[in-house]
Amino acid sequence: MSGPAAADRLLGRVDHDAVLELAERLIRTQGHQDLPVHERAVADLLADELATRLPGERSEVSLQAVDGGRANVTAVVRGGMPGPTLMLNAHLDTVPxxxxxxxxxxxxxxxRLYGRGAVDMKAALAAMLTCLDVLAAPDVAFHGELVLTAVAGEESGSAGMQALAEGRTSGAPARADFAVVGEPTSMRVARAHKGAMWIEVEFEGVATHGSVPHEGVNAVYHAARFTTAVEEHLVPRLSGRTHPVLGSATVNVGVVRGGDRPPMVPARCSVQLDRRWLPGERHDEVLEEVRDIVAALRRADPRVSAVVREMEGTSGFVHAPLECPEDHPGVVLLSEVVGERLPGAGHPVGVDFWTDGALLAAGTGTPTVVCGPGDIAQAHSLDEWVPLDQVRAATEVYVDFAARYLRTEISGRGAHG
Structure with missing residues (x-):
């Protein structure tokens, strides 16, 4: 038995109660930046679960050291016939x-399943592990390899994906033929997302007593002229830059902070921006556009003094956009599977938020999409949750897609029958 018929038969083997139970165990296991070893306990739980479920010569489970006591987890199931490598990816950590x-x-x-990490992204991780479990059955053969990479630190610097993408983790494949990142997209196939850059512009003035403001240089006034220029000039310019599924590039003035006391001319004022950029824009040009605004202000008023820098939140590495061609065979097939499971949801989309998928694609050349259960609006919230019907759909989509993409065959002789 092969093709869609094999996929249908594999779906009959999915234990959705077990998927939910695993997601709950993952939620109970804390893993975030406020802990001494971050998400290591989650990595150990996942590695043990994979080792229990994936015995035999066709499978391999490993922990890869990332940063001190932290680790990525990789599981590989070999299909027994030559073919492509399909990677499913999730991150191990949550926010606190x-x-x-x-x-x-x-x-x-x-x-709904409530708990920290329910939607971001332990339900997706449980669904992906189940996909490997089902395809690792003794009577199942397929072309190529099915890989799960569960990485450390996506919420705080992406140390795990940086190590994976740079080939610094032994036992993990350097590249796959196609990858699915399980961040929450309501199970839509997101073939693209925007890049992210946080920018700080720090204006320096000259402090003096508030009763003689003409003897000082007010940094807040200069910052105010800057924010006005952003609104009146940069925002309209960016709105004219569009992408077929991402819409326009954007900028947001998120923080303005300056001054000490009312009777003082402020010597410093900081403006912090969130800039979301599109495929086709360049990292250095994003910063240069902001510097150009400051330069124009300085030409109008030589007293303007400011430093433009990328902030720590994004400066550790380039948070580039992600884009996978709409006609890529993986995108086409995954969209077809999603459309069958969730009528009306099969057309590829774009998302505004950034993911580790961009690092994977840029670092390894792996064509990558994002597709996972739940809505990003629930991530990091005080009542984080994921719909159970989305968890069920995710598990079925991952199994169905992997079976078809890897051209799975079932002999009928395995323990599952």
Whole structure:
């Protein structure tokens, strides 16, 4: 038995109760930047679960050191016939609880799974592990390899994906023929997302007493002229730069901070921007556009003094956009599978938020998309949740897609029958 018929038969083997139980165990296991070893406990749990479920010569499970005691987890299932490598990717960490009540005590209520990491992205991780489990059955053969990479630190610097993409983790493939990152897209196939850059412009003036402001240089006034220029000139310029599924490039003035006391002319004022950039834009040009605004202000008023820098949140590495061609065979097939499972959701889309998928694609050349259960709006929230029907759909989509992409065959002799 092969082709779609094999995929249908494999779907009958999925234990959705077990997927939910695993997602709950992952939520109970904390893994975030406030802990001494971050997400290591989650990595150990996942590695143990994979080793239990994937015995035999066709499978291999390994931990790869990333940063101190932290680790990525990689599982490889070999199909037994030559063919492509399909990678499923998720991150192990979450943001901290941040005051979420019972953040690490998962509960199912009103068709939703609540808990920190439920949507970002432990439900997707449980679904992906189940996909490997199903395709590793003794009576299942396929072309190529099915790989799960679970990486450390996506929420705080992407140390795990940087190590993977740069080939610094032994036991993990350097490149795949296609990759699916399970960040929440409501199970839409996101073939592109925007790049991200946080920019700080720090204006320097001259402080003096507030009763004689003409003897000083007010840094807040210069910052105000800058924000006005951003709104009146940069915003319209960016709105004219568009992408077929991402819409326009954007900039947001998120923080303005300056001054000490009312009776003082402020000597410093900082403006912080969130810039989302499109495929086709260049990292250095994004910064240069902001520097050009400051230069124009300086030409109008030589007293303007400012430093433009990329902020720590994005300066560790280039947070580039992601784009996979709409006609890539993986995009076409995954969209078809999603459309069959979720009518009306099969057309590829773009998302505004950044993911590790951009690092994977840029570092290894792997064609990469994002497709996972739940809505990004619930991520990092104080009542984080994922719909159970989306978890079910994700598990079925991953199994169905992997079976078809890897041209799976079932002999009928395995323990599953």
């Amino acid at each position: 609880g941040y005051g979420m009540p019972d953040a690490y005590r998962p509960v199912v209520r009103d068709g």
